[in-house]
Amino acid sequence: MSIKIKARLFSSADMGTGVTITPSTDQAHYLLKVMRAQNGDHVIVFNGRDGEWLSVVQTISKKACALEIKEQLRPQIPEPDLWLAFAPLKKSNTDFLVEKATELGVSRLIPVFTENTNTTRVKSERLAAISMEAAEQCDRLSVPEVAEPLSLTELITDWPKGRSLLVPDETGGGRSLKSVLETSIDDAGITPHGFLIGPEGGFAASELDALDKLPFVNRVGLGPRILRAETAALAAIACFQAVAGDWQQAPRFNNGYFFNARK
Incomplete structure (x- = not known):
């Protein structure tokens, strides 16, 4: 027996x-006005802690409902513990990067201002909303944390002990990312990692010098081609997931219990 699903919400x-939960105002509008949900319709919900659940709509009014x-x-x-620190790009490119990084499974997103960053403003709440919507759509069980923007100095000063910071190097001076990741795996799994993606104009020489002096930083190579910042970020995440992440797991298209009818 298949069950038609109206939506999947965080x-x-x-x-x-x-348990009965109350969707946010925006979520209720989406369910009632966009998806035309009615009493008894099914909605999948998750919170990043308790797994994924099937719920039933209980309409309270024209503008609010309960599940x-x-x-x-x-x-x-458990999900891969991978952070992505990135210099904000032009608005649409930043939105794209956050959406796709969420789909690829990063656990934390950190906007970082560098000397050559082209934008001076980042709305963390907007990025968090983009990330949440992407998580709802891609069937992951958590939503990445979106940190408040930091300067590069603040990032490296507060970087946690025991977490490797990998910096894609377009000059050719870095080791192959695949080889770096393979040497980080032991019987307990892979050590925590993060990627640092620079701005469209690249890191300043002084910034690279500062990074090179840090024991937890490794420059890595992403092949023979020069990649745009957003491409480099997604390529790095994909390589991590293929070598050391959760790409060994099969996707869940339809588990036989329900038919997902989201558009």
Whole structure:
């Protein structure tokens, strides 16, 4: 028996069988006005902690509704602990990068201002909304944290001990990313990593010098071609997932329990 699903939504509320949660104003508008949800329609919900759940719409008014959770569809599972620090790009390119990095499975997004960064303003709330929508659409069980923007100095000063910072190097001076990742894997898995993607104009020489002096920084190569910043970021994430991440797992298109009818 298949069940038609109206939408898949993130909620920060605790989840369990019999629990009723209240969608945000925007989510209620989407369900009731865009998707034309009615009483009894099914919605998938997740919170990044308790797995994924099947819920049923309970219409309260024309502008608000509640979701009654019926049963768990998937338990919460560990996900790759991969951070992406990036110099903000032109608006549409930054939006694209955040969306696709979320789809590829990063756990934290950190906007970083560098000497050659072309933009001076970043709206973290907007990026968080883009990331949440991407997580809802791609069936992942969590939403990446979007950090407040930092300067490069602040980033490297506060970088956590034990987490490697990989910097794609277009000059050809870095080791192959694949080889760096393979040597980071042991019986316990892979050590925590993060990527730092520079601005469209590249890092300043002084910034590269400062990075080279840090023991947790490694320059890595992404092949023989010069890549745009957003391309480099997504290529690096994809390589990480293929070598050391969760790309060994099969996708879940249709588990036989429900038919996903999202558009």
